[in-house]
Amino acid sequence: MAKIAFLGLGVMGFPMAGHLARAGHEVTVFNRSPEKADAWLATYPGHRAATPREAANGAEIVLACVGNDDDLRQVCLGQDGAFAGMAKGSVFADHTTVSARVTQELAGIAAEAGIGFVDAPVSGGQAGAENGQLSVMCGGAQPDFDRVQPVIATYAKICRLMGPVGSGQVTKMCNQIAIAGLVQGLAESLRFAEASGLEIGEVVEVISQGAAGSWQMMNRHKTMAEGKFDHGFAVDWMRKDLGICLDAADDLGVSLPVTALVDQFYKDIQRMGGGRWDTSALIQRLRD
CATH class of the missing domain: 3.40.50.720 (NAD(P)-binding Rossmann-like Domain)
Structure with missing residues (x-):
């Protein structure tokens, strides 16, 4: 010990x-x-x-x-x-x-x-x-x-x-870049299902068994459907992390267009008063 x-x-x-x-x-x-x-x-x-x-x-x-x-x-x-x-x-x-x-x-x-x-x-x-x-x-x-x-x-x-030294932080940036686009895609998918009159739980039960399945889908679809975001990883923290990613990408000369776009979507959530909401709150931006 x-x-x-x-x-x-x-x-x-x-x-x-x-x-x-x-x-x-x-x-x-x-x-x-x-x-x-x-x-x-x-x-x-x-x-x-x-x-x-x-x-x-x-x-x-x-x-x-x-x-x-x-x-x-x-x-x-x-x-x-x-x-x-x-x-x-x-x-x-x-x-x-x-x-x-x-x-x-x-x-x-x-x-x-x-x-x-x-x-x-x-x-x-x-x-x-x-x-x-x-x-x-x-x-x-x-x-x-x-x-x-x-x-x-x-x-x-x-x-x-x-x-x-530094390799851990770079790997974490890769993690956040991957999550950013995924959550936005999930938000759009569930909002589309909702607007089409489908039951989100049934949609997820079917599509999660195929190529669309993800941790975010299985762990966040219910709270996204219910509009509950008082848990998990806060939008303010994600914007801090994405800022680190975008700064590093500039230094490397690497383009991260989806990451930059989703960062701005999270900025919209902050303007809605959702800085402490979970990152899955991206769906709420599509409802308002």
């Missing part, structure tokens, strides 16, 4: 850190709003810290799952940041979906301090985190990955090293 720090107790980090604690690891958590840390300690065995540095002090592995590039820099750097509390030979693994640029920046700083760094963004949403069924795509050196993989396996159905 390892001594672990977990930074960030949002809808993903809260259950992920919980899986570690229940598996017998010694877990110290940090969250910017202490109320969430209190709630976590009321649910799981472990400790809480007032700063990322305090949480990371003495930890063999430090895991983070925060919001964006700036949040990640904030928990890593400065006199109260995690890097300041980590010993040489320890490893930092980042589950946040952030730009490859900030990943490379922080990995370089970690290397100068003798700290290993693995970028390890996740896919599977809140349900995947709660059920310990996340897909984790990693970038880093093989020895660092080998250190963190058994720990991450506590809440992952697959955890794979994709290449050097």
Whole structure:
């Protein structure tokens, strides 16, 4: 069992850190709003810290799952940041979906301090985190990955090293690009069925058995039909991720026309007040 720090107790980090604690690891958590840390300690065995540095002090592995590039820099750097509390030979693994640029920046700083760094963004949403069924795509050196993989396996159905530092984030971009077009297509299909007077459940039962079947179809068609979006992966988060994808595509000279279009559709959902709705809310834009 390892001594672990977990930074960030949002809808993903809260259950992920919980899986570690229940598996017998010694877990110290940090969250910017202490109320969430209190709630976590009321649910799981472990400790809480007032700063990322305090949480990371003495930890063999430090895991983070925060919001964006700036949040990640904030928990890593400065006199109260995690890097300041980590010993040489320890490893930092980042589950946040952030730009490859900030990943490379922080990995370089970690290397100068003798700290290993693995970028390890996740896919599977809140349900995947709660059920310990996340897909984790990693970038880093093989020895660092080998250190963190058994720990991450506590809440992952697959955890794979994709290449050097930054490769995990690039793989996560591929994931979000694939999802964006798929959800828009599903929204259009279900709206078309609805407008044609067909029963959505019956349509899905038939077409899901063929080439149209997908995780999104099976897990989101009922709530899309009912107009219920108070769950899952928020539109605000998806727009952040798609922005990372589009910026990286510009750097590579790669065209992502469908991704750019769906990003604008999500912008419409935000204007409708649905920034915290699940990404399947794209169907609501077609109804209004």
